[in-house]
Amino acid sequence: DAGVIQSPRHEVTEMGQEVTLRCKPISGHDYLFWYRQTMMRGLELLIYFNNNVPIDDSGMPEDRFSAKMPNASFSTLKIQPSEPRDSAVYFCASSLVRTEAFFGQGTRLTVV
């Protein structure tokens, strides 16, 4: 397996634009997580899914953020409209229950 695959690796967008981040988890994993990493706030859990169902979205900052998992092999994190304070590295991770989480390489988002 190629591991958790995220795209794009880098995204630069203008304030107000819609941004979509994509994640392909490891095949067979039934948990998927979205994290955001910034210097100020460290690594924050935004949302996680179990068997494609959102379990806890309490970390999603505001209504501008939404996440979907239409099937077991794909998830998206969307920001609409984007703002400069959304600039961060966004990580996707997947796991089986009670085992380690495997992380993707991250998407570095810059909103100008």
Added chain:
Amino acid sequence: GEDVEQSLFLSVREGDSSVINCTYTDSSSTYLYWYKQEPGAGLQLLTYIFSNMDMKQDQRLTVLLNKKDKHLSLRIADTQTGDSAIYFCAEIEGAQKLVFGQGTRLTINP
């Protein structure tokens, strides 16, 4: 919510031992993890410990767990330049909610 706390920075000399500390708050956590993040990369699992263990050793790595004080530490023996990274401790809350500390940036001095 529960918090996982770590000091932000640690600087050691090459060849010395590094000890990175972490405190957690969820006493029901069954697994505790140490992850390593190198520049520009995602997090990779270094090691983990079950909550019913006090210590785990894996080559140069030693994990100590004090459940009474909810304190976790990672010791790296004979620290090398390749150990420079950010180290995160993490606990599982509930079934699988993985919560991370802020990360400790380890710097190696020659």
